[in-house]
Amino acid sequence: MNAKNCLRLATSTLTLACVTSVFAQADLPDSIKVPDGHKVSMQTTGVGEITYECKAKANSATETEWVFVGPKAVLNDRSGKQVGSYFGPPATWEAKDGSKVTGTQLAVAPSGAGNLPYQLVKANPAEGKGAMTGVTYIQRVALKGGVAPSSGCTQASKGAKEVVKYQADYIFWASN
Template sequence: MKSTHNVLLAWTKSAAITTVMVTGTALLMTACSTVKPPAKEYSQDRLDDQMLVPAGNVVALETTAVGLLNYECRPNPANAGAIGWVLMKPEAEMRDRTGKVVGRYVGPPATWTHTDGSSVVGTQLALAPTTGATNIPNQLSRGTPSAAPGAMQNITYIQRIRTKGGQDMSKRCTQTEVGDKLTLPYQADYIFWKAA
């Protein structure tokens, strides 16, 4: 009788342990399935050719900027003096992929300043249209870094991509409105590159 009791007791313990292990494994698998995978390395695969950074450069910093673009109705020298909305002052806060504020963007000239004190000035090389008439175009700029050491020290190129807003020019701008101001919110990703 004792041996049957011992076998029954051992079987009950074994079944209980198996149930706990199966349940624990299932819970662990469920918890792991909700964990986000690490961010993939930035890719230029979906960009227009004129936005591509040349080979021999690598991504140094990825940011998302949110801010304002301030325009004035005036003659535009870049457009043969025709009257239109001219960008006077961009200003935005830059956050890295973790959401941490890492710098500011202002102009003119287009200048990105990191919180570590380093900065880079961009010279536009190319523009590419984006989806949506009110989104500013994608942009590729060549970087001229300041001498200050830090994150922006060796930046060679800056891409402005995934833009939202900043270009609703439906407000009238003619000779009568010269001097009028227009402020538009915008968002864009700025990808900073350096030589490999």
């Protein structure tokens, strides 16, 4: 639902879905905004961790860096009840009903020091029937933490893994 349609609703019938679809986009970088013609189908808060591994930098045998391995998070609804999970690779969002989607990253944008970037993902068709059916885009917003460790990756520690805590809101969108 777009802002114009939301404003047409009587104040007494303004719904959370309407408010969310308008305000979820208002303060976000243009690169991660969902195209017109989509509405919020589900909102979750992912609480979990991201694993990084110390590896040799590409094109350098002597330098090392922390490399993203994968996420593992619980997806909760706004009341704190678990409604799914997020894991990878590949990045997979799975609802408690067994339906799940993977996707292709379209864009990222900075979200603040020490936080993962905002992200826009184009969802692949859902596997199974349920909450993920019809999801076309997924946005990652409201980020806290999750970036690679800032130190400790050396030649001597190649192969070491570090787990970093993070939290993010995942907003699922479907075509109108």
